[in-house]
Amino acid sequence: MKNKEMKNEREQTRVNLEEQLSPHFTLREMIASGKAIRLGIENVPTPEAVVNLRALCQNVLEPLRRHMGCVRVTSGYRSDILNGAVGGAKHSQHLRGEAADLHCSSLDQARRWYGFIRDNLEFDQLLLERRLGNGCCWLHVSYVRQPGHRQNRKDSRFVTAK
Numbered sequence: 741m742k743n744k745e746m747k748n749e750r751e752q753t754r755v756n757l758e759e760q761l762s763p764h765f766t767l768r769e770m771i772a773s774g775k776a777i778r779l780g781i782e783n784v785p786t787p788e789a790v791v792n793l794r795a796l797c798q799n800v801l802e803p804l805r806r807h808m809g810c811v812r813v814t815s816g817y818r819s820d821i822l823n824g825a826v827g828g829a830k831h832s833q834h835l836r837g838e839a840a841d842l843h844c845s846s847l848d849q850a851r852r853w854y855g856f857i858r859d860n861l862e863f864d865q866l867l868l869e870r871r872l873g874n875g876c877c878w879l880h881v882s883y884v885r886q887p888g889h890r891q892n893r894k895d896s897r898f899v900t901a902k
C-alpha cells in the first residue's frame with residue numbers, strides 16, 4: 741500500500757519536459773543545466789515554478805525571439821541545490837522560475853537586446869551582466885506574475901561581475 745501511494749505521488753509530480761511553455765520554448769530548455777548534469781543534481785521544478793516559467797516565456801522570451809531571432813537560454817529554473825552549486829544569489833528569482841539568463845554573442849548584441857526588452861516588454865528586472873576577466877556577457881531577465889509587483893519595479897541596469 742505504502743509503495744503504491746508513493747508511486748502515485750511520483751506520477752503526479754512528474755513533469756513533462758517536452759511541454760511547450762510558449763511556441764518556441766519547452767520546459768526542458770528552461771530547466772537544462774550542464775552543471776546539474778555534471779554534478780548529478782536533479783533540477784525538477786515545482787508546479788508553481790512551471791507556471792512562472794510559462795509566464796516568463798510568453799511575456800519576455802517569445803516576444804524577444806520574434807524580433808531578434810534565436811534566443812538561447814543558458815540558465816532558467818534552478819533548484820536550491822543547483823543555485824548553491826552555481827553560486828547564485830540566496831533569493832535569486834531563478835529559484836522560483838521567474839528568471840532566465842540569455843546567451844549573448846557580443847556586447848553589441850547584448851546592448852540591442854537589452855534596449856529592446858527595456859523599451860518594449862513587461863519585465864521585473866533586467867541586467868546586462870559582464871564578466872571583467874574575459875568580457876563574456878549575458879542578459880539576466882525576470883518576470884513576476886503579480887500585477888502589483890510589476891508596477892512597483894522595473895529595474896534595468898548594467899552589472900559588472902568579477
Ligand SMILES: [Zn+2]
Nearest residue numbers: 839840841880
Ligand atoms: Zn540570472
